Amino acid sequence: MHWPDALQLGPVTVLTGEERGKYPHGNSVLVRGTHQSVLIDPSLTIANRGAPAPVDQVFLSHVHEDHIPGMSQLQGIPVHCHEEDAIGLTSIDGLMSMYGLPPTLEEEFRQEVIDDFHYEPQVDVSTFSGNAIFDLGGVEIQVIHTPGHTRGHCAFLIPQARTVFLGDIELSGFGPYYFDAHSSLESFEQSMSRCRSLDADYFVTFHHKWVISGREKFLQMLDDFANVISNREEAMLEFMTEPRTIGDCVSKRFVYRPSVDMNLVQHVETRSALIHVNRMLEQGRITKVSENTYQAA
Numbered sequence: 001m002h003w004p005d006a007l008q009l010g011p012v013t014v015l016t017g018e019e020r021g022k023y024p025h026g027n028s029v030l031v032r033g034t035h036q037s038v039l040i041d042p043s044l045t046i047a048n049r050g051a052p053a054p055v056d057q058v059f060l061s062h063v064h065e066d067h068i069p070g071m072s073q074l075q076g077i078p079v080h081c082h083e084e085d086a087i088g089l090t091s092i093d094g095l096m097s098m099y100g101l102p103p104t105l106e107e108e109f110r111q112e113v114i115d116d117f118h119y120e121p122q123v124d125v126s127t128f129s130g131n132a133i134f135d136l137g138g139v140e141i142q143v144i145h146t147p148g149h150t151r152g153h154c155a156f157l158i159p160q161a162r163t164v165f166l167g168d169i170e171l172s173g174f175g176p177y178y179f180d181a182h183s184s185l186e187s188f189e190q191s192m193s194r195c196r197s198l199d200a201d202y203f204v205t206f207h208h209k210w211v212i213s214g215r216e217k218f219l220q221m222l223d224d225f226a227n228v229i230s231n232r233e234e235a236m237l238e239f240m241t242e243p244r245t246i247g248d249c250v251s252k253r254f255v256y257r258p259s260v261d262m263n264l265v266q267h268v269e270t271r272s273a274l275i276h277v278n279r280m281l282e283q284g285r286i287t288k289v290s291e292n293t294y295q296a297a
Contacts, residue, residue, distance in 0.1 A: 010162075011031060011138075011158065012030070013031075015052065019044045020210050021041055022276070029137060031141055031161075032139065038055070039070075040058075040059045040060070043069065043070055043176040045070075046069070047117075055074060057080060059080050059156065060082075062154065063086070064150065066113075068119070071120070072118035079125055081128075097181065099181060101267065126131060136283075141156050143155070144198070147188075149177055149178065153169075166204060166205050168207065170192065170207045170225075171203075172207065172225070175229060176205065179267075183277075185275055196214075201214075201215065236276055240296040246273050246288055253265075256268070
C-alpha cells in the first residue's frame with residue numbers, strides 16, 4: 001500500500017486523499033481487527049493509487065459519486081450501506097434519483113459519474129440499519145444513523161480507537177449540504193445534535209478537515225458548521241424585509257459566493273430558497289404577499 005500521508009490511530013488507518021480530501025477526492029478509513037479488515041468510503045484517490053490489502057468488506061457512510069469510485073479496485077469485495085441508500089448502488093438510475101437533478105444537468109452528471117468516478121452497479125449489496133455493530137475481532141464498528149445529507153447517511157464509531165468517521169458531516173465553512181432529492185434539512189439538524197453526544201477523541205471527515213483531535217475542538221467546529229444554516233436563514237429573513245420572489249433569493253445567492261461558476265449553482269440555490277422559504281412560512285417568520293412573493297412577518 002503506497003500511502004505516505006496515512007495517519008495511524010490504533011486499529012484505524014486514515015488514508016488521506018489528495019489535497020486532504022478536497023472534492024472530488026476524499027479521506028478513506030481502513031479498520032483492522034484480528035479477523036477482518038473493513039475499508040470505509042473508497043475514494044477517488046484509492047481508485048487512482050490502488051486499494052490497501054487485505055480488505056474483506058467495504059462500508060459506505062452513504063452512496064454518492066465521490067464515496068464509491070475506489071470500488072473499481074475492489075471487485076468481488078462485499079459492500080455494505082444503510083438500507084435507505086442501497087438504491088444508489090444497484091443502478092445508475094437509482095443513484096440519479098437520489099440527487100433529483102433537472103434532465104439537462106442529470107444527463108451530463110450521469111456521464112461524469114460513469115467516466116470520472118468509475119461507477120458500476122453492484123450486484124451483491126448488503127444493508128445495515130442504524131445502531132448495527134460489527135465485530136472485526138477485538139475491534140468494533142458501531143453504525144450511527146445520521147440522515148440529512150442522504151436518507152441513509154451514517155457515521156461510524158470505532159470505540160477501541162476512540163475514533164469517529166463522520167462521512168459528509170464535514171465541518172467545513174461551506175456548511176451542511178441538504179439540497180438533493182434525498183436530503184432533509186430537519187434530519188441533518190437532528191443528526192448534528194446526535195453527534196454532540198459522541199464519545200471519542202478523534203473525528204475524521206471525508207472532505208476538507210481530515211482529522212480533528214479533541215472533543216472540545218470538534219464540538220466548536222460542529223457548532224460553527226451547524227450555524228451556517230441559521231446564518232443563512234437570518235440573512236434571507238433580512239433580505240425579505242421587502243417583498244421578494246424565489247427568483248430574487250436565487251439571484252442573491254445564499255449558498256454560493258457570486259464568483260462560483262458551476263452548472264449546479266442555479267439548481268442548488270433554487271432548492272435552498274424553496275426549502276428555507278417553506279420552513280419560514282410554517283414558522284410564521286415570513287408571509288406570502290402574492291403569488292411567489294414573500295416578505296418578513
